[in-house]
Amino acid sequence: MFNLNDGAIVNANKEFLPPLNLSTIASEDIMDEQNGLPPRFGVPVDVNYNLTNSGIWTILPNNDRIWRLKVTCSEAVSINLLYDQFWLPEGAKLHLYTQDKTQMLGAFTSENNRGTNNNPSKFTTGLLFDESIILELYEPKNVENLSVLSIDKVVQGYIELSQLASAANGYGDSGPCQVNVNCIEGQNWQDEKKGVAMILVNGSRVCTGSLVNNTEADFKPYFLTANHCIGSLDANGNTDASHYSFYWNYESNSCNNSFNYVPNATSGATLKANNPYSDFALFELTESPLNSNIDVYFNGWDRTITPGQTGAGIHHPRGDFKKISTHYMVPTQGQNPNPNASWRINWIATQNGHSVTEPGSSGSPLFSYNHRIIGQLWGGNTEFCNNPGDAHSDYGKFNYSWVGNSPQRRLKDWLDPNNINPLFVDGLKVIDVVTPENLVCANSATTFTIQNAAPPYNWTSSTNITISPPTNGSTITAQAYNSNTRAPGFVQVTHATGTETINVWVGKPLVSVLLTPDISVPEKFVFVDLVNSNYAPELQEVTNANWQKTGGTGFLHQFGLFDGMGHGSAVHPWIVNVSIELTNSCGTTTNIFDIAPPAPPLESVVPIPNSTDEQFSLDFSNLPLDTYYIIVYDQYSNIHYSGENSNTEKTIETLNIPEGLYIIQIYDSQGNMTAKNLIVDH
Known part of the structure; x- marks a missing residue:
């Protein structure tokens, strides 16, 4: 990532959206809840931001490019983006971050592509909790102009999603009766919980769902949720859920509500089957969480009609941390809207609360006593934590969802592709190799x-x-x-x-220093990135980076472990002597280097004045030490002056040159050339 100092974000770089009408939104949300829609936390606002009509490009000294765009949504508590076109060439990297750089998403790369350059697909990026965010696209010179980024919606958040935003109150928006999944009530459900994820539906609403195993046990990322969560999607029509995001292992690490937790997320899915009769929807995820090394579990299922006594529901009420609700009953027949197709559950009080389902829990799995899914949450009454003893929840029956009049209306074709026809399938654990850190040292095992x-x-x-x-x-x-x-x-x-x-780093850290001047601003910022083309510094298990200025007249700023910036006077030469110590469990390595502003380019030499009678001057004093060659010729290619100069100011007489338009060509000893216009007017 190429870091950007706040002062370098120019006005042309900004897009501004006004605040939302919260009173109108509040009325809409009441109606949505009455109509059984998933709870909303943000409003998608139509925009048209792309690489040609928004933001600003900066050309780096090596001719690579960086595009930056700042998006500000007044009074928003979060921002996330929906893209109608997304495609990145090999080597390009997209980051999104808040202005103080405490929150960051990416890098998104060509690995995230789903379409082609000629036919780019939709995409979505996750939540950042601020009213301003910055997009930064790095594009290598060998793929110039190949990137495709088009944002068609900015989701302005008006409700904080609990701990995702590190909210001060410990329960987010869910009720105080809810029980965290890592309380003792969830002790026997530690595998199953890993399959449950929170869904951001089209970037603005919240539901829950679960990964499900299939009879092939091939880790295909099928994901079960509720039909009423998917809006206008239909397996016989529009199946594109590219704007859906899935948040994994979003939970407190203890029975209490912990903070400073950033869950993993994947994006995109294709709807395979859905049926409103039992309110199920089955997606195949575009990005398997396994490809991002996310610790997940593919939950088993049971399509028997007698599920037995006791069980649990695991869910994200109102977008909160993952909760667990417990029952001790044989599920009864539901009552609304299709009784034969649903189970009804009444929850019990447990040691740490009396968890119930709430809006946002929709689509979450109901587990039987044998830890298999027997349904997904359809709805319930509105008692919630006000009167949890009278709260009930209705779940669409898995056995009803199994059958239907076509593959697009049933589960069996997807979860049993070879027609084995089992009554149940157990959950599937991911084979994993566990190690304290992906680092091997000589001084310890x-x-x-x-x-x-x-x-x-x-x-x-x-x-x-x-x-x-x-x-x-x-x-x-x-x-x-x-x-x-x-x-x-x-x-x-x-x-x-x-x-x-298991790929590991062996030994102490090893990095090189990449210095990137930002020549778009007069202050002459020089950005510092610690890099390793064979194994990124971020993967070398570095626990501490000690940046020190050891001398010089400039200034040094550290942004993160591996990036920083040097800067100094805009008019006087400066230098910063730097020492960086990087430490991992194997030991410490030191990098010593200097940061200095780049010399002005040859293009900075201009005739003063550029319209003259007697003479004009060319100032080479700020350029690198070299011999410079000067040619003045007219529009007919007749040469009227030729000469050379070193690093001084050069004055050239024009009294004997006829009036007219002339071209000045300036060369350095490497053959680089710049051309300037000159008018001679006697």
């Missing part, structure tokens, strides 16, 4: 443990890592082969069903 995979096991590694025997157990220890190693490596384990590879 790192443990690696494979989970949820069957033996036999066989561990191997890259040549710069030594594995301590035995290598056929579920856990091994590894150390760097050489204490001087600073390079990427890997640890690999084969098991009964496949192979898992």
